[in-house]
Amino acid sequence: MSYVLNDPADFADESAAGFVAAHRSLVRRVPGGVARAAATPAGQVAIVIGGGSGHYPAFGGLVGAGLAHAAAMGNVFASPSAQQVYAVAKSVATDAGVLLSYGNYAGDVLNFDQAEARLIAEGIPCRTVRVTDDIYSAAPHEREKRRGVAGDLAVFRAAAWAAERGLDLAAVAAIAERANARTRSLGVAFTGCTLPGATEPLFTIPAGQMGVGMGIHGEPGIDVRPLARADELGQLFVDGLLGELPDDIETLRGARAAVILNGLGAVKSEELFVIYATVAQLLEAAGVVVVEPEVGEYATSFEMAGVSLTLFWLDEELEAAWASPAYTPAYRKGAVAGASELHGAGGDQADAVPAPETASVATAGADPDLDSEFSISEASDESVAAAVVVVEVMHAIRDVIDRDADELGRLDAIAGDGDHGIGMQRGARAAATAATRAQLAGAGAGTVLALAGDAWALRAGGTSGALWGAGLRAAGERIGDALAPDARALADAVDAARATVQGYGKAEVGDKTLVDALVPFVDGLRRGVADGQGTVETWIAAAADATAAAAATSELEPKLGRARPHVQKSLGTPDPGAVSFARAMTAAGRVLAALREERS
Numbered sequence: 001m002s003y004v005l006n007d008p009a010d011f012a013d014e015s016a017a018g019f020v021a022a023h024r025s026l027v028r029r030v031p032g033g034v035a036r037a038a039a040t041p042a043g044q045v046a047i048v049i050g051g052g053s054g055h056y057p058a059f060g061g062l063v064g065a066g067l068a069h070a071a072a073m074g075n076v077f078a079s080p081s082a083q084q085v086y087a088v089a090k091s092v093a094t095d096a097g098v099l100l101s102y103g104n105y106a107g108d109v110l111n112f113d114q115a116e117a118r119l120i121a122e123g124i125p126c127r128t129v130r131v132t133d134d135i136y137s138a139a140p141h142e143r144e145k146r147r148g149v150a151g152d153l154a155v156f157r158a159a160a161w162a163a164e165r166g167l168d169l170a171a172v173a174a175i176a177e178r179a180n181a182r183t184r185s186l187g188v189a190f191t192g193c194t195l196p197g198a199t200e201p202l203f204t205i206p207a208g209q210m211g212v213g214m215g216i217h218g219e220p221g222i223d224v225r226p227l228a229r230a231d232e233l234g235q236l237f238v239d240g241l242l243g244e245l246p247d248d249i250e251t252l253r254g255a256r257a258a259v260i261l262n263g264l265g266a267v268k269s270e271e272l273f274v275i276y277a278t279v280a281q282l283l284e285a286a287g288v289v290v291v292e293p294e295v296g297e298y299a300t301s302f303e304m305a306g307v308s309l310t311l312f313w314l315d316e317e318l319e320a321a322w323a324s325p326a327y328t329p330a331y332r333k334g335a336v337a338g339a340s341e342l343h344g345a346g347g348d349q350a351d352a353v354p355a356p357e358t359a360s361v362a363t364a365g366a367d368p369d370l371d372s373e374f375s376i377s378e379a380s381d382e383s384v385a386a387a388v389v390v391v392e393v394m395h396a397i398r399d400v401i402d403r404d405a406d407e408l409g410r411l412d413a414i415a416g417d418g419d420h421g422i423g424m425q426r427g428a429r430a431a432a433t434a435a436t437r438a439q440l441a442g443a444g445a446g447t448v449l450a451l452a453g454d455a456w457a458l459r460a461g462g463t464s465g466a467l468w469g470a471g472l473r474a475a476g477e478r479i480g481d482a483l484a485p486d487a488r489a490l491a492d493a494v495d496a497a498r499a500t501v502q503g504y505g506k507a508e509v510g511d512k513t514l515v516d517a518l519v520p521f522v523d524g525l526r527r528g529v530a531d532g533q534g535t536v537e538t539w540i541a542a543a544a545d546a547t548a549a550a551a552a553t554s555e556l557e558p559k560l561g562r563a564r565p566h567v568q569k570s571l572g573t574p575d576p577g578a579v580s581f582a583r584a585m586t587a588a589g590r591v592l593a594a595l596r597e598e599r600s
Contacts (some may be wrong), residue, residue, distance in 0.1 A: 043166065079461050099172050267305055376443045383444030390435060490525065516575060
């Protein structure tokens, strides 16, 4: 559990504020995350990493000379939003471009890809390298589906070394890709971790057992085995990783590898050293030359008791990258030769991209994007009046998500990472606030809904944040600000949201996602319109269809997302995204019914 917190929904922001305040000489707050305190040298590719909070020192702690230029920092166990990634990248980008690198998780892929497309559209060269080192998260022939764990460090180090040598974007990306292809990790967990404010861990492991193949978001392991002795655990790690070598390593004798023995949170240095003694002995016996091993915490999961081992198979360039100096808040290696390397890592600082002022302590935790000004299009009186209804709907959705956040988190924890409740809570709260501000400024219904979507995506992050945000914006754009929407216009708007959600997330009915409730909801709206029913009756009936469809997802096997590798754990439990969508639409229906009653 987390012993020190205020409002759990503010944990990530407040933690970021304290982090920046503690490391002012190294990092500065930028919208969406943190960046090096000094500017990116002109002509240098900027390395931008990122992911959810809860994994320190990943990701903010790895910003500095010899590592990342900036990190986009999402909510607890949720990817940063596309807007966060974009804003962070813009804050450090030069004409040489940006390399985005992050662990391979569905929400991160969705949001980083959107940010990359936006950067490219604005003329900023951009490439992506996803880290896929966890050997137990997918088979060798499906390496592109593997998730990223502590091997992030190896890939980030290689990318940063290449960038600081002045290589161009294509060359930097190629070296990072080579590093990823030559990195393998395997981990075990002894206990689960607990999200801030939660009273129960995301998962439990029976006493005397250990979960093999866990992820850094607390995903349950692939296998449960009797708790091993330290030497047996070292043997498990080494045997597993030596069983899957890069294609170009024909013999272990003389092969050179960097080693990362990573504690997940509760397993501390002395215990790690006990395991490492066996790891080092076994690798030496196999003929592997160990190069500058790292033993400590590099990618954690709050207080999870767990350990992972990473082997990073080196060639001449990758070894130079691994051995090069670095100086960040959480990772320091070798000697840095002066202030310019310490903060900007070389290059012509006179021509560097200007670094904005670091945010003050009072505002460092706040996200400037959420408080930015917005433009209001001219709207008809009818649309302005309808905007009041939109605000009441958004408030009702916020209230039902607030009420059910813990339950949604528990549902998500059964086969996922347990962040759905808190992510939805942050998104719904932000959307309700943004909708109110826009309506008070005189916006029409479409603009209010679109701005609510933008705020939802920004504050929630993760897959659900991106999809809800994009869906609300698509619905708002379809409704527009010219007229008050009737039942047909609402059906068209929700269908536009459906098309956007499916276009971004690629889910189909039957994949066990929110689409399994969204599509029946759209079908119900269309049926009500065709039957000539009124808006309220149509909406309430469609919400009932969505509720029934959400319950039926308990019998489905997950095909996408973090639940995909845990089919048996997921069976019998409804999809939390489908459940939250159905409850939100039901809450909206109650608002429509109450307003009709008031006006009758």
